[in-house]
Amino acid sequence: MLLAEAVAPASELLAESEFPGLSAAFAVEIFILAMLAATAFAMIRMRQLFGVAMLSGIYSLLSAAFFVALDAVDVAFTEAAVGAGVSTVLVLSGIALTAKRELPVDRERTFLPLAIVLVVGAALVYATIDMPAFGDPNAPANVYVGAQYIERTPEDIEVPNIVTAVLASYRGFDTLGETVVVFTAGLACLLLLGAGSIRGGGRHDDEEH
Amino acid sequence: MLEFILARYNYWIVICLMMTGLYIVFARGNLVKTLIGLNLFQTSVFIFYITVGKVIGGTAPILIENKKKDGTHGGDHGAGHGESHSEAPVGFVSSDEAEHLVSEGAAHEATDPSVTNQIGYGQPGAGGQATESLHLQPPATPANELFKDVAGDAAHAAGASSDAAAAATDILYSNPLPHVLILTAIVVGVATTAVGLSLAVRIREAYGTVEEDDLESMDNAAEVAEVAR
Amino acid sequence: MGHLILRVTIKLLFAPIILFALYVQFHGDYGPGGGFQAGVTLAAAFILHALGFGLDRCQKVIPPGWLPVGMALGVLIYAGTGIYTMLLGGNFLDYDVIQPDSHHHAGQHIGIIVVELGVGLAVAATMLQIFYAFAAREPEPMDDAW
Structure with a gap:
C-alpha cells in the first residue's frame, strides 16, 4: 500500500507532465541558476580580491543549494563545508599574503579570451543537443552502473546511504586514491610554505635585504 | 521545441557558468584571481555532473528504511506481475539474504539482464499508461505466500513499472555515482587550490608581485641581464 | 584582535561544530555525511577558533607537529x-x-x-595543516592597502 502510494505520484508526474521541467522545482532551479550566473558575472567585474573571495564563497553556497535541489545531499554538504567554509578562508589568507587588488587589464587583451570562450561555449551547447533530456531516468549515465549500485547496495552492503556504500566499499580504491591526493596536496603546502620551506614557515627577518 | 529547451536549459546555464570561469582564467593576469576563476570553473563542472545524474521525480540516494524492515520479517513478498505481451520471468531481486523475490513481469527488454537497472528507476519510459498494478500487503502474512500479485487494471501495464514495485525499490533514486565522484573531487579540489595558492605566495615573495605581465617582464629583464653579463 | 561579539559566538559554536563533525563522521552510513565532510567540518571548527582567538592559542590545542602525523595516520x-x-x-x-x-x-x-575514520582523520589534518601553513606565514609589507 505504502509502496504503491509512493509510486503513484512519481509515475503520474512522469506521465502527465509533458514538460519535465515545469514545476515548483523548476522555479527554484531557475532562481538559483540566475543567482549563480549573477555571482559569476560579478566576479569577473570585481577587481578587489577580497570581494572576489566573498563572491566565490557565495557561489559555493548557492551551488550547494542547487545540489540539494538536484538530490545530491552529500555533495551539497561537502560543497557547503568546503567551498563556503574552508576554501574561502584559504583564499583570504592567500590574498593576505599576495595582493589585495588586481591590476586593470587592457581592453584589447580581453578580446581573444572572449572569442575563445564563446567558441568553446558554442561547441559545448552544440554538444548538449545530443544529450538526453534533463532528469531522464533512461539516460545512459543513469542506467548502467549507477542503477546497479542502487539495486545491489541493500543486498551487498546493507548501508542505507548508497553514496557512502559506493564511496567506501564499491569504489574503495578510488577513495583511497583521493585520500592520498589530499594527503599529497597537504604535504606540498607544507613544503612550500611550512617548516620545510626556505623561510622556515613564518619568520620574516631571515632575509637580508 | 519548448519541451526541448526546457529539457536542456539547465545544461546551457551551467555551460555559461563554466565559460565565465574559463574567461577569468584566460583574461585575468592576477594569479590569485586566476585561481579563483579556476575554482569557479571547477564548481560549474561539478554542477554539470550532478545535473546529469538527476532523475526527475527521484529522491536523494538514501534508501528508505521501511523496505529493509519488511524484508527481514520475511513476510512481505511484494511481487506483482503486470501482465503484458511478453511473459519471460525477469530475474531475481532479493531484498534480504534469505528471500528472493521473484518478480515476474515483463519489461520491454525482458531478456536483457539489465532489466534490473530499470527497476531502481521505475522505468517511466515503459509508457504513460503504466497504471499501478499492485499493492503490497502488510508484513504479517504467511511467509510461503510468495506471490501477492494483484492484477492490474491495465492489462498491458508496463512490466518494468510493476517490477520496480516488486523489487521494493520502487522509490526513484537519483544516480548516486556522480555524487560519489564529485564529493571526493570537491575535497581534492580545495586541496589542489591550496597548493596553487601557496605557489602564488612563493611567487609573490620571490618577485614582489603576482601579476602575470610584471612577472614576465621581470623574467625577460633578468634574462637580458644574464646575456649581457 | 577580534571583536567581542565574534569571540562569544565562536565560543558558543565551537563545541557544537565539533560534536556535529563527530555525528557526521559516525552517522555517514545512515544519512548524508562521511569522512570527507566530517574532516572538513572538524577542521573548520579549529580554523574558526584560530580566526577569532589567534593562531597561537589554536596551536596550543593542536600543535602543528601533530598534523603531518595525523595526515599520514589517516591514509595508513x-x-x-x-x-x-x-x-x-x-x-x-x-x-x-x-x-x-x-x-x-x-x-x-x-x-x-x-x-x-581514516578519511576523516586525513582530511581534517590536511585542511588544518594547509590553514596553519598559510596563517603562520607572516605577510610581507604590501604596497597596496585593502
Whole structure:
C-alpha cells in the first residue's frame, strides 16, 4: 500500500507532465541558476580580491543549494563545508599574503579570451543537443552502473546511504586514491610554505635585504 | 521545441557558468584571481555532473528504511506481475539474504539482464499508461505466500513499472555515482587550490608581485641581464 | 584582535561544530555525511577558533607537529584496512572477510566505519595543516592597502 502510494505520484508526474521541467522545482532551479550566473558575472567585474573571495564563497553556497535541489545531499554538504567554509578562508589568507587588488587589464587583451570562450561555449551547447533530456531516468549515465549500485547496495552492503556504500566499499580504491591526493596536496603546502620551506614557515627577518 | 529547451536549459546555464570561469582564467593576469576563476570553473563542472545524474521525480540516494524492515520479517513478498505481451520471468531481486523475490513481469527488454537497472528507476519510459498494478500487503502474512500479485487494471501495464514495485525499490533514486565522484573531487579540489595558492605566495615573495605581465617582464629583464653579463 | 561579539559566538559554536563533525563522521552510513565532510567540518571548527582567538592559542590545542602525523595516520588507516583484509584472505578492501559469518554484512559496516575514520582523520589534518601553513606565514609589507 505504502509502496504503491509512493509510486503513484512519481509515475503520474512522469506521465502527465509533458514538460519535465515545469514545476515548483523548476522555479527554484531557475532562481538559483540566475543567482549563480549573477555571482559569476560579478566576479569577473570585481577587481578587489577580497570581494572576489566573498563572491566565490557565495557561489559555493548557492551551488550547494542547487545540489540539494538536484538530490545530491552529500555533495551539497561537502560543497557547503568546503567551498563556503574552508576554501574561502584559504583564499583570504592567500590574498593576505599576495595582493589585495588586481591590476586593470587592457581592453584589447580581453578580446581573444572572449572569442575563445564563446567558441568553446558554442561547441559545448552544440554538444548538449545530443544529450538526453534533463532528469531522464533512461539516460545512459543513469542506467548502467549507477542503477546497479542502487539495486545491489541493500543486498551487498546493507548501508542505507548508497553514496557512502559506493564511496567506501564499491569504489574503495578510488577513495583511497583521493585520500592520498589530499594527503599529497597537504604535504606540498607544507613544503612550500611550512617548516620545510626556505623561510622556515613564518619568520620574516631571515632575509637580508 | 519548448519541451526541448526546457529539457536542456539547465545544461546551457551551467555551460555559461563554466565559460565565465574559463574567461577569468584566460583574461585575468592576477594569479590569485586566476585561481579563483579556476575554482569557479571547477564548481560549474561539478554542477554539470550532478545535473546529469538527476532523475526527475527521484529522491536523494538514501534508501528508505521501511523496505529493509519488511524484508527481514520475511513476510512481505511484494511481487506483482503486470501482465503484458511478453511473459519471460525477469530475474531475481532479493531484498534480504534469505528471500528472493521473484518478480515476474515483463519489461520491454525482458531478456536483457539489465532489466534490473530499470527497476531502481521505475522505468517511466515503459509508457504513460503504466497504471499501478499492485499493492503490497502488510508484513504479517504467511511467509510461503510468495506471490501477492494483484492484477492490474491495465492489462498491458508496463512490466518494468510493476517490477520496480516488486523489487521494493520502487522509490526513484537519483544516480548516486556522480555524487560519489564529485564529493571526493570537491575535497581534492580545495586541496589542489591550496597548493596553487601557496605557489602564488612563493611567487609573490620571490618577485614582489603576482601579476602575470610584471612577472614576465621581470623574467625577460633578468634574462637580458644574464646575456649581457 | 577580534571583536567581542565574534569571540562569544565562536565560543558558543565551537563545541557544537565539533560534536556535529563527530555525528557526521559516525552517522555517514545512515544519512548524508562521511569522512570527507566530517574532516572538513572538524577542521573548520579549529580554523574558526584560530580566526577569532589567534593562531597561537589554536596551536596550543593542536600543535602543528601533530598534523603531518595525523595526515599520514589517516591514509595508513585506510590502506591498512585493505592490507588487513588481504591478510584475512580476501581481496584488498574486501570488507566481507572481516566478519564472514555475519548475515547482515557486519564486515562491510566495520570496514566502512574504519575507512571513513581514516578519511576523516586525513582530511581534517590536511585542511588544518594547509590553514596553519598559510596563517603562520607572516605577510610581507604590501604596497597596496585593502
